[in-house]
Amino acid sequence: EAGVAQSPRYKIIEKRQSVAFWCNPISGHATLYWYQQILGQGPKLLIQFQNNGVVDDSQLPKDRFSAERLKGVDSTLKIQPAKLEDSAVYLCASSPFMPSLAGELFFGEGSRLTVL
């Protein structure tokens, strides 16, 4: 079974530039998450999708971050304009919509962003 695919793996940009990250979840997984992991901290949820609808985006900085999952499969996370504090690893995860598996997430390898 293929895992969660993310690209690009690494990105270096200057502040005020824009960047986009792509994620393709495991086939059949209805729920998709974007987490931000800053160095030395645990992953923090940015946005959660159920199929193509947003479940939770309460911690997404909406003035600069946006995300979409138009067809309920792959997803894109965009940052525009980037700030220095956005330097982090952006993790995509997916899970099947099953109460018996609540909380069991499958993660991609992450996209490491460096903002100069």
Place this chain on the structure above:
Amino acid sequence: AQSVSQHNHHVILSEAASLELGCNYSYGGTVNLFWYVQYPGQHLQLLLKYFSGDPLVKGIKGFEAEFIKSKFSFNLRKPSVQWSDTAEYFCAVTPANQAGTALIFGKGTTLSVSS
């Protein structure tokens, strides 16, 4: 609001030493508890989980964790660590029986094992 606290930021052990990593959570209801591990250069992966039943759960690679409800704790243990256990360990919590719920993670503990 839910939160997870991991007591140790960086643990350094020699091979064959015993390991215990502390984790406490804050949440008023029934929870599912997890330990995730991230080996160097690899993605986060599930180490073990507790949903209900026996509070002592066993995971991969000889790890186990004990859920103590009265202490809101879910500590990770391993009797004898190996060099290959060098990794970052994250404790996480989510409300029980709610499909598609996001995980709340602790800040993580870096484990360094010397051979």
